[in-house]
Amino acid sequence: xxxxxxxxxxxxxxxxxxxxxxxxxxxxxxxxxxxxxxxxxxxxxxxxxxxxxxxxxxxxxxxxxxxxxxxxxxxxxxxxxxxxxxxxxxxxxxxxxxxxxxxxxxxxxxxxxxxxxxxxxxxxxxxxxxxxxxxxxxxxxxxxxxxxxxxxxxxxxxxxxxxxxxxxxxxxxxxxxxxxxxxxxxxxxxxxxxxxxxxxxxxxxxxxxxxxxxxxxxxxxxxxxxxxxxxxxxxxxxxxxxxxxxxxxxxxxxxxxxxxxxxxxxxxxxxxxxxxxxxxxxxxxxxxxxxxxxxxxxx
Amino acid sequence: xxxxxxxxxxxxxxxxxxxxxxxxxxxxxxxxxxxxxxxxxxxxxxxxxxxxxxxxxxxxxxxxxxxxxxxxxxxxxxxxxxxxxxxxxxxxxxxxxxxxxxxxxxxxxxxxxxxxxxxxxxxxxxxxxxxxxxxxxxxxxxxxxxxxxxxxxxxxxxxxxxxxxxxxxxxxxxxxxxxxxxxxxxxxxxxxxxxxxxxx
Numbered sequence: 001x002x003x004x005x006x007x008x009x010x011x012x013x014x015x016x017x018x019x020x021x022x023x024x025x026x027x028x029x030x031x032x033x034x035x036x037x038x039x040x041x042x043x044x045x046x047x048x049x050x051x052x053x054x055x056x057x058x059x060x061x062x063x064x065x066x067x068x069x070x071x072x073x074x075x076x077x078x079x080x081x082x083x084x085x086x087x088x089x090x091x092x093x094x095x096x097x098x099x100x101x102x103x104x105x106x107x108x109x110x111x112x113x114x115x116x117x118x119x120x121x122x123x124x125x126x127x128x129x130x131x132x133x134x135x136x137x138x139x140x141x142x143x144x145x146x147x148x149x150x151x152x153x154x155x156x157x158x159x160x161x162x163x164x165x166x167x168x169x170x171x172x173x174x175x176x177x178x179x180x181x182x183x184x185x186x187x188x189x190x191x192x193x194x195x196x197x198x199x200x201x202x203x204x205x206x207x208x209x210x211x212x213x214x215x216x217x218x219x220x221x222x223x224x225x226x227x228x229x230x231x232x233x234x235x236x237x238x239x240x241x242x243x244x245x246x247x248x249x250x251x252x253x254x255x256x257x258x259x260x261x262x263x264x265x266x267x268x269x270x271x272x273x274x275x276x277x278x279x280x281x282x283x284x285x286x287x288x289x290x291x292x293x294x295x296x297x298x299x
Numbered sequence: 300x301x302x303x304x305x306x307x308x309x310x311x312x313x314x315x316x317x318x319x320x321x322x323x324x325x326x327x328x329x330x331x332x333x334x335x336x337x338x339x340x341x342x343x344x345x346x347x348x349x350x351x352x353x354x355x356x357x358x359x360x361x362x363x364x365x366x367x368x369x370x371x372x373x374x375x376x377x378x379x380x381x382x383x384x385x386x387x388x389x390x391x392x393x394x395x396x397x398x399x400x401x402x403x404x405x406x407x408x409x410x411x412x413x414x415x416x417x418x419x420x421x422x423x424x425x426x427x428x429x430x431x432x433x434x435x436x437x438x439x440x441x442x443x444x445x446x447x448x449x450x451x452x453x454x455x456x457x458x459x460x461x462x463x464x465x466x467x468x469x470x471x472x473x474x475x476x477x478x479x480x481x482x483x484x485x486x487x488x489x490x491x492x493x494x495x496x497x498x499x
Contacts, residue, residue: 007425014422017442017482021351021384024315040398043360045315045353080398080413081353082443104419104443127420254359261314261336261360 015129015149018082018104019213022046022236026226026257027215029053029240032071033078039243042253046082046104048238049075054111054158054294055241055280064112066094072101084131089298090116092125099128105150106130108143110297111157111240120298123147133217135168135295137175140210141196142299151210153234154295155218158241160282162219162228164295169216169232180208218295221246221279223259223272230263247277307496310335310344314360316352316385320481324489338369346379346496348489349386351442351479354413355398357385367404374406379472379499381492387411387468387475388445395448407473408451415446415464415477427478429458429467432487439466439478439485446477472499 025045030036036047049072051057057064066087076083082104087094089108094115098106108121110133120143123130129149134140140151153172155165175194179201182190187205191198203211216229217238226237237260239253246252255272262268290296311321313334325332325348332348335341347370349357361367374380382390389403391411416422422443426436437458447465450456458467458476466477467488472495480488 007423009421009423011424013424013440013482014419014442017440017479018419018422020317020320020482021353021442023317023319023352024313025353025356040355041400043356045356076418080396081355082419099420102418102420129419257356258360258363262364 010127012149016212018129019131019150022082022215023213024261025236026253026260027084027236027238028243028253029238030075030244031067033074035244035249036075036079036083038250039253040079040081042250043257044081044253045236046084047075047079048107048240049083049085049103050111053241053244055160055245056158057111058158058283058292066091066098066112069097069101072098072103076102086112087121088112089114090119090121092121095121095126095130099126103128108132108148110154110294114297120146131215133295133298134172136171137179137204138194138196139298140172140214141194141200141204144200144210144212145197148212150213150215152215152217152238154298155216155220156285156288157218157294159219159285159288160221160242160245160280161285162221162225164285165216165218165220165225165229166232168218168295169229169234172214173233176204176209179205219285220256221282223255223269226256227259227263227269230260236260242280245280247279252276252279306331307345308333308343309493309496310341310347312347312349312357312361312386314364315356316350317479317481318350321348321350321383324481324486328486328489328493330493335366336364338365341366341369341373345499346381346492347373348492349380349382349389350481351384351386354385354388354394355401357389358401358403361389361404362402367402370404371406374404374473377472377499379492379495380406381474381488383476383479383481384442384444387447387477388413390473390475393449407468407470407475408454409447409468409475410449411445412448413445414443416441416444419443425460427458427460427466429487431457431491434487437480437485437487438483439480440483441466441478444477447475
């Protein structure tokens with residue numbers, strides 16, 4: 001029934017499109033195939049493969065890198081939901097390796113040790129889509145300029161303290177609202193101040209939103225945390241250490257999934273929050289000295 | 300066609316996925332679209348769209364919040380339902396490559412294979428000829444998409460890829476596509492579905 005036509009892979013539409021399909025869902029950090037299976041069974045919309053969860057990276061220190069390919073391949077094999085994996089900021093060869101392993105999304109992540117303190121990865125060169133962190137609108141737009149197909153607010157990973165996630169979500173949505181209220185002749189200076197291309201700035205000003213999906217991340221540990229991020233305008237939630245550093249990961253994961261879907265229904269959030277056992281102990285962001293704050297990586 | 304005054308209400312299952320895009324298409328067509336997350340909301344609709352997203356998540360949430368059984372009953376009673384991608388999987392009587400314990404609401408006498416093209420690297424865009432559509436081919440986005448591998452006698456294939464794999468089907472009041480008209484500005488599937496809703 002089809003005419004002779006060509007198919008195209010790796011287009012912006014299919015890259016951004018996969019993120020659209022993840023909306024309203026929870027993406028969970030996993031370090032083993034067993035954890036990935038638990039996450040899938042609990043209702044994760046995707047899993048994020050990494051070497052150590054952020055809380056352990058923070059506790060153990062040292063250079064944090066892309067996961068072992070055997071672990072990533074094992075996770076890809078274990079689950080049928082999308083698999084994301086983290087590459088270091090600027091480490092385009094880790095990204096090439098992850099693409100060759102068949103992951104569905106690459107997170108160029110400040111949670112790992114940066115490999116380049118000047119340049120991020122040129123993400124247009126890849127068929128696989130990328131998600132990148134941002135603390136403000138300018139940072140988000142610079143990542144989009146480099147080819148990111150999805151943005152997540154950074155928060156402060158591995159803390160279990162949601163305050164930075166809150167700050168970054170309010171920052172990004174506040175800046176978008178301010179941009180949308182500007183007159184056309186004010187957008188040139190806005191582009192200069194945001195350090196982003198004028199065309200992209202004008203597009204966001206006209207639409208009143210980013211042209212890609214905006215998830216939140218960093219410090220989400222409870223169903224109420226996830227629901228609060230959704231009420232602040234996130235399209236979905238990444239949960240890192242919050243699940244597998246808690247007392248009952250499967251139950252907590254399923255509860256966060258329910259609270260993300262019914263983020264505006266306190267009765268459902270209350271019900272989901274019952275009897276989850278211990279949350280991750282966590283660390284207050286205020287107690288983390290500035291050089292150890294992951295959100296400050298990336299520029 | 301849909302008329303003002305007796306406007307049918309079209310629900311979009313809003314548990315997870317790209318339900319906002321479907322609501323936007325319905326608004327563009329002048330239809331009344333509402334999100335559906337609860338059984339009481341399902342009771343109010345004259346038709347339902349199941350969006351793209353993750354079928355395993357929609358399955359779990361639809362059962363956890365008591366939507367799956369009433370939806371099965373409404374489908375048995377003739378409710379028009381259109382499923383895109385994950386929505387097609389939820390409408391299929393049989394799912395191949397399902398996870399352990401994955402269920403569907405069913406109704407479409409088809410076997411659908413999840414992630415039939417592989418991982419995201421194999422997601423693609425292409426043009427499709429669709430039976431019964433006038434105008435240019437449908438520009439379709441396949442994102443970790445399923446395909447229809449087997450069909451019962453009552454199922455009509457509407458579109459196939461060059462290799463013959465079926466990617467759009469209709470059976471009575473049920474419509475399913477492997478791809479996402481809601482993200483490519485393609486209105487004809489929704490228009491056809493609204494006609495079905497109006498006639499039901």
